[in-house]
Amino acid sequence: MAPFGKRQGSKRHRSPKGPFRKPFETQTPDFQRTLVIFAKAPIPGQVKTRLCPPLTPDEAATLHGSMVMDTIERSRALRDVTRVLACTPTHTHPFFQALGARHPIVLWDQVGDDLGARLHHAVQTACDRxxxxxILVGTDLPTFQTSLATEALKMLAQYDLVIGPTLDGGYYLLALKTPAPSLFSQIPWSTDQVRAWTEQAARELGFSIGMLPMQRDLDTIDDLHAFIEELHAQQASGISTRTARVLTTLAARLLNRE
Structure with missing residues (x-):
């Protein structure tokens, strides 16, 4: 996307067992500081479709899955933060169940008719608890670092809203202290105006806005080539390890197809 700026999905439903699963916790988690990672299951043909071609649906799904896993693993370094994985199509998907068994993370379903509704629901649910x-993040940022989330938490002491902007006009991170439905309503998702409209909505609410460093997410063919070029130039120290390995493999395959 920008993780929160590039695609809407179909309506998401609660699972029959409810939206939450707590694989590791023996007691109710402390949600005072919450990181919500929005993720899709790596189902071929349903993720990273804008990379196909040149990638095959299976390759795109592998790349997507690597970024989901890397985002979760990197976020483990956060201290005194409850991590939530907001899942679609449902937290009962085997991919998410495997992650929940491996990591101390709360699983819940994404709930809402569109992306904005799902983002608001996540904030509201966390605040209700x-x-x-x-902090809301996606999984399209190969260079995601815990320091970005840590800095966002610090900035919330000064600002009402913190935005991590992406080059394509969206954002990779949004942090706030209270539910604000209008931040997510009437936003032109899947356009390069997502961040601009979000900022305007925040100003109309009287919110002060803090900005994190600009980042490139991996959502288009141009993004794919840019990250591959960084790897070739050995300038990609910030790219997470698993995703870097997948990109290296994909680069070799693409070269052979030319």
Missing amino acids: GARSV
Whole structure:
């Protein structure tokens, strides 16, 4: 996307067992500081479709899955933060169940008719459980670092809203302290105006806005080539390890197809 700026999905439903699963916790998690990672299951033909071609649906799904896993693994370094994986199509998908068995993370379903509704639902749900700081991130950022989330939490002491902007006009991170439905309503998702409209909505609410460093997400063919070029130039120290390996493999395959 920008993780929160590039695609809408179909309506998401609660699972029959409810939206939450707590694989590791033996007691109710402390949601005061919550990181919500939005993720799709790596189903071929349903993720990273804008990379196909030149990638095959299976290759695109492998790349997507690597970024989901890397985002979760990197976020483990956060201290005093409850991590939530907001899943689609449902947290009962085997991919998410495997992650929940491996990592101390809360699983819940994405709920809402569109992306904006799902983002608002995540914030509202966390705040209903006591959150005072909520960070929303996607899984399209190969260079995601814990320091970005840590800095966002610090900035919330000064700002009402913190945005991590992407080059394509969206954002890779949004942090706030209270539910604000209008931040996510009437936003032109899947366009390069997502961040601009979000900022305007924040200003209309009287919110102060803090900005994190600009980042490139991996959502288009141009993005794919840019990250591959960084790897070839050995300038990609920030790319997570698993995703870097997948990109290296894909680069070799693409070269052979020329």
